[in-house]
Amino acid sequence: ERIVVRGCALKEHIARITLRDVPNKPGVAANIFHTIASGNVVVDDIIQTISDDGQYAYIAFTIEYGDLADAKAIISKLCNKLDCYETYQMDLAKVSVVGIGMQMHTGVADQMFKALAKAQVNIQNITTSEIKISCLIDEAHGPRALRVVHDAFDLGGKGTLLPKK
Amino acid sequence: ERIVVRGCALKEHIARITLRDVPNKPGVAANIFHTIASGNVVVDDIIQTISDDGQYAYIAFTIEYGDLADAKAIISKLCNKLDCYETYQMDLAKVSVVGIGMQMHTGVADQMFKALAKAQVNIQNITTSEIKISCLIDEAHGPRALRVVHDAFDLGGKGTLLPKK
Ligand SMILES: C[C@@H](O)[C@H](N)C(=O)O
Numbered sequence: 232e233r234i235v236v237r238g239c240a241l242k243e244h245i246a247r248i249t250l251r252d253v254p255n256k257p258g259v260a261a262n263i264f265h266t267i268a269s270g271n272v273v274v275d276d277i278i279q280t281i282s283d284d285g286q287y288a289y290i291a292f293t294i295e296y297g298d299l300a301d302a303k304a305i306i307s308k309l310c311n312k313l314d315c316y317e318t319y320q321m322d323l324a325k326v327s328v329v330g331i332g333m334q335m336h337t338g339v340a341d342q343m344f345k346a347l348a349k350a351q352v353n354i355q356n357i358t359t360s361e362i363k364i365s366c367l368i369d370e371a372h373g374p375r376a377l378r379v380v381h382d383a384f385d386l387g388g389k390g391t392l393l394p395k396k
Numbered sequence: 397e398r399i400v401v402r403g404c405a406l407k408e409h410i411a412r413i414t415l416r417d418v419p420n421k422p423g424v425a426a427n428i429f430h431t432i433a434s435g436n437v438v439v440d441d442i443i444q445t446i447s448d449d450g451q452y453a454y455i456a457f458t459i460e461y462g463d464l465a466d467a468k469a470i471i472s473k474l475c476n477k478l479d480c481y482e483t484y485q486m487d488l489a490k491v492s493v494v495g496i497g498m499q500m501h502t503g504v505a506d507q508m509f510k511a512l513a514k515a516q517v518n519i520q521n522i523t524t525s526e527i528k529i530s531c532l533i534d535e536a537h538g539p540r541a542l543r544v545v546h547d548a549f550d551l552g553g554k555g556t557l558l559p560k561k
């Protein structure tokens with residue numbers, strides 16, 4: 232199937248919170264995101280992987296800078312209760328490629344990651360949806376990453392820079 | 397902003413491959429997904445988290461059952477070269493909620509995870525996009541998970557079961 236990459240985008244000023252050694256049992260994610268929702272913290276992306284033995288989960292989610300202080304207060308109490316721990320990372324940006332087509336991920340991932348590799352941009356997190364591949368990177372690499380990805384897919388005038396929220 | 401959940405879906409017969417202790421250096425993801433693309437393995441979702449000290453990455457991706465044999469041959473060679481290791485999980489399903497609206501993730505995640513928790517369904521992986529939250533679960537829980545999520549959002553006739561590809 233032909234891959235049609237329609238555009239790319241950059242979102243800046245992102246903070247990431249990662250909960251580590253989270254018990255991998257039913258109900259734990261509900262507890263975490265209910266607590267966060269009640270604290271009025273707006274969560275953008277959520278990524279969860281699990282440990283090799285299935286005992287623990289690692290849940291990373293991104294938020295706006297403005298919510299970081301509230302989030303930290305909520306998360307530290309939560310981690311005490313769940314016996315897990317949290318790490319924070321500021322100054323992140325998300326560079327995304329948007330396209331259409333089933334083979335989207337394998338073919339496009341190859342090209343997008345190659346463009347970032349050539350520009351020596353390290354990929355911290357990856358998430359995908361049917362029409363998009365997103366990478367969390369150091370904010371300092373943001374504009375350059377957008378440019379090299381834009382060029383890799385010959386987007387001409389189609390690339391966009393998302394408005395800073 | 398009002399959250400409008402439009403529907404939910406279930407995709408069955410999913411296999412997940414997780415690469416663990418992957419060196420977290422520029423170029424490594426490009427190498428991995430170029431190798432996979434050259435082997436004609438179609439990758440669906442990609443999820444990457446990184447270790448606390450930033451040394452290692454954990455990359456999980458889902459594929460169709462049909463590609464598993466080819467993928468195993470490619471991945472074991474790759475892991476030898478990169479000095480990382482891989483784990484496989486079959487019999488997975490992906491239950492998703494599709495909606496519209498910025499607060500989508502925080503409010504909807506809370507409700508979706510609560511519904512799965514009440515049904516004692518364990519969430520193995522989580523990925524989100526602007527309009528969707530997806531959870532990888534045991535395939536055995538698939539139909540039940542779809543039903544409880546469908547009911548939690550009062551979807552009436554809107555829920556869907558994706559065609560088995
Ligand atoms: C870690 C968390 O996602 C857990 N597995 C749950 O189902 O809630």
Ligand SMILES: C[C@@H](O)[C@H](N)C(=O)O
Pocket residue numbers: 352353354355418419420421422423424425426444453
């Ligand atoms: C692990 C891998 O994603 C690495 N960080 C890279 O940029 O390629």
